[in-house]
Amino acid sequence: xxxxxxxxxxxxxxxxxxxxxxxxxxxxxxxxxxxxxxxxxxxxxxxxxxxxxxxxxxxxxxxxxxxxxxxxxxxxxxxxxxxxxxxxxxxxxxxxxxxxxxxxxxxxxxxxxxxxxxxxxxxxxxxxxxxxxxxxxxxxxxxxxxxxxxxxxxxxxxxxxxxxxxxxxxxxxxxxxxxxxxxxxxxxxxxxxxxxxxxxxxxxxxxxxxxxxxxxxxxxxxxxxxxxxxxxxxxxxxxxxxxxxxxxxxxxxxxxxxxxxxxxxxxxxxxxxxxxxxxxxxxxxxxxxxxxxxxxxxxxxxxxxxxxxxxxxxxxxxxxxxxxxxxxxxxxxxxxxxxxxxxxxxxxxxxxxxxxxxxxxxxxxxxxxxxxxx
Ligand SMILES: NC(=O)c1ccc[n+]([C@@H]2O[C@H](COP(=O)([O-])OP(=O)(O)OC[C@H]3O[C@@H](n4cnc5c(N)ncnc54)[C@H](O)[C@@H]3O)[C@@H](O)[C@H]2O)c1
Numbered sequence: 001x002x003x004x005x006x007x008x009x010x011x012x013x014x015x016x017x018x019x020x021x022x023x024x025x026x027x028x029x030x031x032x033x034x035x036x037x038x039x040x041x042x043x044x045x046x047x048x049x050x051x052x053x054x055x056x057x058x059x060x061x062x063x064x065x066x067x068x069x070x071x072x073x074x075x076x077x078x079x080x081x082x083x084x085x086x087x088x089x090x091x092x093x094x095x096x097x098x099x100x101x102x103x104x105x106x107x108x109x110x111x112x113x114x115x116x117x118x119x120x121x122x123x124x125x126x127x128x129x130x131x132x133x134x135x136x137x138x139x140x141x142x143x144x145x146x147x148x149x150x151x152x153x154x155x156x157x158x159x160x161x162x163x164x165x166x167x168x169x170x171x172x173x174x175x176x177x178x179x180x181x182x183x184x185x186x187x188x189x190x191x192x193x194x195x196x197x198x199x200x201x202x203x204x205x206x207x208x209x210x211x212x213x214x215x216x217x218x219x220x221x222x223x224x225x226x227x228x229x230x231x232x233x234x235x236x237x238x239x240x241x242x243x244x245x246x247x248x249x250x251x252x253x254x255x256x257x258x259x260x261x262x263x264x265x266x267x268x269x270x271x272x273x274x275x276x277x278x279x280x281x282x283x284x285x286x287x288x289x290x291x292x293x294x295x296x297x298x299x300x301x302x303x304x305x306x307x308x309x310x311x312x313x314x315x316x317x318x319x320x321x322x323x324x325x326x327x328x329x330x331x332x333x334x335x336x337x338x339x340x341x342x343x344x345x346x347x348x349x350x351x352x353x354x355x356x357x358x359x360x361x362x363x364x365x366x367x368x369x370x371x372x373x374x
Contacts, residue, residue, distance in 0.1 A: 009239035037111030038062030074081035157184035212252030243284030251336035276316035
């Protein structure tokens with residue numbers, strides 16, 4: 001089985017295990033679905049699930065400019081018959097016209113300038129993609145009279161740093177610490193505007209720290225793929241902070257489950273809700289697990305916290321998602337983590353070549369990279 005066939009099997013097995021309801025499968029059959037950012041870490045998993053659900057009478061159109069990953073590699077757009085890949089930009093009218101020619105019924109908007117540190121380094125691009133790009137997409141979606149627009153919002157962009165845990169949807173913070181957070185929150189507000197003014201059916205899904213097969217390490221990527229990458233290279237893991245900080249790490253296919261349900265249940269329309277695991281894992285526990293599984297003996301290295309990283313703990317309530325769309329996080333951290341490791345090991349030669357840590361680019365990792373390559 002090659003890497004794509006394996007990935008498809010993981011997604012199919014997951015859909016069977018979570019018992020994706022028959023009504024949902026019936027609903028998706030024959031639909032044409034646009035997924036922006038469909039070549040990304042989460043999108044590349046979502047498009048496989050949607051390809052299964054729409055069947056060959058429908059299609060999944062991926063619009064992605066490949067900016068996160070630099071180039072198309074063997075797994076980011078799995079070659080399935082009903083997946084159509086358009087390399088293009090959500091800011092570009094020609095690309096948008098091209099994809100909306102496909103008689104689109106639903107839009108899943110995942111394209112974003114990822115993520116916090118990247119937006120600190122390049123604030124204008126962050127706003128261009130995450131705000132202007134999204135407004136354009138909403139306009140085209142409105143003109144195309146699509147049935148539903150599902151937005152990949154972010155828990156870190158809504159709740160700020162010190163609210164009560166678990167984070168519930170009725171809390172909002174104005175004290176955001178990166179342009180990414182500001183722009184992702186703005187994205188939700190634009191969705192709400194289009195819902196109110198044009199009666200568009202929108203759903204705001206607030207993701208929490210995704211991990212799992214499909215995410216390649218890099219200077220602007222999440223902590224889990226980067227830790228696995230460094231541990232597999234025998235390097236010490238850098239912890240920015242005490243390590244007692246926690247995150248609500250969510251297996252990527254649980255997010256996919258939440259998204260396909262958000263596209264189906266009418267109760268989701270006009271709503272916002274968390275998609276998370278509903279459990280906390282400390283950074284130090286996660287780092288120790290990475291080192292143990294990878295057989296890495298290099299000691300953990302503590303660094304000062306990055307200025308924008310003000311969240312000591314993240315834990316989301318998933319009650320609202322459970323109630324509205326029957327979301328049920330299914331994959332325990334250890335199980336999802338081992339799948340992630342399996343995927344890394346199988347694709348190690350490619351991942352090693354793609355991992356993107358150019359020295360001098362990101363103010364946060366620059367010194368780190370110098371030390372590691374020294
Ligand atoms: N990964 C997480 O932990 C997490 C947490 C909260 C929210 N989110 C949101 O979920 C979405 C998907 O996240 P991900 O982890 O898959 O990120 P990702 O960077 O892997 O995927 C985003 C994709 O969008 C593409 N893209 C970027 N700019 C584009 C543009 N101008 N036009 C077209 N395509 C463009 C990238 O090439 C990439 O493939 C994002 O909107 C992100 O803000 C992610």
